[in-house]
Amino acid sequence: MKRARIIYNPTSGRELFKKNLPEVLQKFEQAGYETSCHATTCEGDATKAAKAACERDFDLIVAAGGDGTINEVVNGVADQENRPTLAVIPVGTTNDFARAIGIPLNNVIQAVEVILAGRPKKIDIGKVNDHYFINIAGGGRLTELTYEVPSKLKTMVGQLAYYLKGMEMLPSIRPAEVEIEYDGKLYEGEIMLFLVSLTNSVGGFEKLAPDSRLDDGMFDLLILKKTNLAEFIRIAGLALRGEHINDEHLIYTKANRVKVQNKDKMQLNLDGEYGGLLPGEFVNMYQHIDVIMSEEKVKQMEE
Numbered sequence: 448m449k450r451a452r453i454i455y456n457p458t459s460g461r462e463l464f465k466k467n468l469p470e471v472l473q474k475f476e477q478a479g480y481e482t483s484c485h486a487t488t489c490e491g492d493a494t495k496a497a498k499a500a501c502e503r504d505f506d507l508i509v510a511a512g513g514d515g516t517i518n519e520v521v522n523g524v525a526d527q528e529n530r531p532t533l534a535v536i537p538v539g540t541t542n543d544f545a546r547a548i549g550i551p552l553n554n555v556i557q558a559v560e561v562i563l564a565g566r567p568k569k570i571d572i573g574k575v576n577d578h579y580f581i582n583i584a585g586g587g588r589l590t591e592l593t594y595e596v597p598s599k600l601k602t603m604v605g606q607l608a609y610y611l612k613g614m615e616m617l618p619s620i621r622p623a624e625v626e627i628e629y630d631g632k633l634y635e636g637e638i639m640l641f642l643v644s645l646t647n648s649v650g651g652f653e654k655l656a657p658d659s660r661l662d663d664g665m666f667d668l669l670i671l672k673k674t675n676l677a678e679f680i681r682i683a684g685l686a687l688r689g690e691h692i693n694d695e696h697l698i699y700t701k702a703n704r705v706k707v708q709n710k711d712k713m714q715l716n717l718d719g720e721y722g723g724l725l726p727g728e729f730v731n732m733y734q735h736i737d738v739i740m741s742e743e744k745v746k747q748m749e750e
């Protein structure tokens with residue numbers, strides 16, 4: 448019998464998961480998995496639990512939480528020799544990664560059904576300064592908002608918490624002086640933010656990196672050059688509709704390696720969580736992890 452380990456964050460999003468746990472266990476058992484679970488207790492715990500699941504030879508690790516929990520699980524799995532297949536039950540606030548792989552949001556049972564009817568695919572992950580990410584990395588003042596929003600506020604108002612914080616931060620957004628080397632090219636100058644993306648689903652914007660593929664060994668690199676506040680708001684509006692990529696303030700390209708050197712202090716955002724300070728070199732690890740996707744997404748990828 449195959450063995451599945453569910454690693455869940457009881458504090459994620461609106462704290463939905465616990466109520467559904469008995470039914471989740473039953474569905475995995477019915478699908479032929481001997482299933483056990485681990486509730487995370489603090490920051491870093493999901494990484495340890497995922498590492499232990501690799502060592503104990505589980506066939507499947509199911510990460511139930513938000514993007515932060517998924518990132519921690521990936522960090523536990525990525526440098527192990529034996530890497531079980533991953534599945535994701537999205538119960539966080541943003542759930543960018545689940546969106547990218549076609550898993551329904553905020554309905555735990557539906558998510559489980561899609562996972563059990565889905566298929567594993569090999570996908571790329573990113574590595575920077577000994578940390579891994581599965582969805583997005585970035586820097587620039589605005590990217591800091593994802594971890595500045597208090598957890599209690601996210602529990603109460605969900606995604607709205609990010610918009611509120613974003614509005615509050617707008618006037619304090621300043622450009623930063625950087626050098627960004629990407630596949631032999633160099634950008635030098637002041638930027639508002641940069642993003643190194645593995646999927647097209649970033650911060651709830653589904654069209655931010657429209658050319659991204661999950662398994663091509665390439666990042667989508669997006670650099671937003673220095674703008675004033677009015678231009679910044681205009682470009683954010685364009686980005687919501689996916690009409691930003693030809694804007695003169697943007698560089699949007701594919702790259703396998705991206706090296707960022709900063710003159711001004713810059714924090715690193717990894718899958719929505721604080722990942723230390725830049726500089727850093729981002730390396731794409733080609734098809735490094737098996738992830739269960741919805742059948743629909745698998746078909747799209749195989750087209």
Ligand SMILES: Nc1ncnc2c1ncn2[C@@H]1O[C@H](COP(=O)(O)OP(=O)(O)OP(=O)(O)O)[C@@H](O)[C@H]1O
Pocket residue numbers: 456457458459460461487488489490491492511512513514515516517519538539540541542543598601719720
């Ligand atoms: N028992 C716990 N108590 C407090 N924090 C925890 C606990 N377990 C895990 N965490 C931390 O909570 C962080 C955020 O969790 P997670 O990403 O799952 O949910 P979220 O913040 O609601 O959603 P999102 O990241 O989508 O906004 C994790 O990175 C982890 O470090």
